[in-house]
Amino acid sequence: xxxxxxxxxxxxxxxxxxxxQYADYLFNYAVARVSDAEIAKDLxxxxxxxxxxxxxxxxxxxxxxxxxxxxxxxxxxxxYRKINSKKGKAEVRMNYNANTDSDxxxxxxxxxxxxxxxxxxxxENEELGLAIQECISxxxxxxxxxxxxKTIQGMSTEDICNELGINPSNLWVMIHRARTALMGCLNQxxx
Amino acid sequence: xxxxxxxASNICNRSQYKEAGSWxxxxxxxxxxxxxxxxxxxxxxxxxxxxxDRANLNTLSESDKESMRKDLKKHL
Numbered sequence: 217x218x219x220x221x222x223x224x225x226x227x228x229x230x231x232x233x234x235x236x237q238y239a240d241y242l243f244n245y246a247v248a249r250v251s252d253a254e255i256a257k258d259l260x261x262x263x264x265x266x267x268x269x270x271x272x273x274x275x276x277x278x279x280x281x282x283x284x285x286x287x288x289x290x291x292x293x294x295x296y297r298k299i300n301s302k303k304g305k306a307e308v309r310m311n312y313n314a315n316t317d318s319d320x321x322x323x324x325x326x327x328x329x330x331x332x333x334x335x336x337x338x339x340e341n342e343e344l345g346l347a348i349q350e351c352i353s354x355x356x357x358x359x360x361x362x363x364x365x366k367t368i369q370g371m372s373t374e375d376i377c378n379e380l381g382i383n384p385s386n387l388w389v390m391i392h393r394a395r396t397a398l399m400g401c402l403n404q405x406x407x
Numbered sequence: 408x409x410x411x412x413x414x415a416s417n418i419c420n421r422s423q424y425k426e427a428g429s430w431x432x433x434x435x436x437x438x439x440x441x442x443x444x445x446x447x448x449x450x451x452x453x454x455x456x457x458x459x460d461r462a463n464l465n466t467l468s469e470s471d472k473e474s475m476r477k478d479l480k481k482h483l
Contacts, residue, residue: 236472239467240466243466244464244465247465257467257471264475264479341461341462344461345464345465364466366424367459367464368464369466373424373426388417388421391420392416392417395423395452395455399451399452399455402455
């Protein structure tokens with residue numbers, strides 16, 4: 217019995233909930249890295265399959281989300297390997313700007329733009345995006361669906377009502393609940 | 408002219424999606440002057456909108472998710 221307790225996992229996998237819980241989260245992560253929605257979608261799909269295939273190796277010491285992200289990371293790397301090998305050898309091309317007569321640190325000058333804070337912002341916004349997705353995935357399914365359609369896909373109230381067969385006041389009640397929950401969920405870190 | 412807190416939050420929610428009229432917005436503003444709870448709610452709600460804009464969120468369409476669910480079920 218002692219042995220059994222020792223092997224008790226802190227987390228377990230529930231693949232039937234994966235799409236609802238993690239699809240958008242993983243999708244955001246992938247889009248930020250491959251900048252192509254179609255490819256990102258395929259990577260998410262592959263991640264779920266790989267997760268199923270290696271479910272027996274899951275030891276339960278990391279949360280499902282963390283474990284799936286780790287798989288997705290491998291998939292992104294594999295994706296870049298694949299397109300690189302298709303291209304043949306990676307081509308390194310460097311243009312030294314002949315118009316400036318500065319010499320010395322030219323490589324550093326060209327690689328990093330010290331005045332650009334874009335990099336930091338992109339990183340922070342990506343983190344923010346993942347935090348929001350994590351909060352959305354904790355909403356009841358109907359609420360997250362309506363919130364996604366309205367906020368992320370920017371659909372009109374009328375279209376959503378038609379598609380889901382609800383009336384506008386239902387929609388706004390769900391939006392209200394979703395937004396209130398999200399404010400609470402994000403409050404700790406982002407407000 | 409006077410509106411309830413419920414109505415105020417409703418206008419506030421719709422205004423996050425630019426679906427509130429200008430007269431409604433005016434009524435909301437007046438209400439906020441008198442009601443701290445709604446003032447706080449409006450501030451946080453607007454903040455949520457700007458966070459969502461900044462985060463550049465993406466979502467898979469419901470049909471994509473549905474086909475993923477099906478494929479996943481086949482492999483279970």
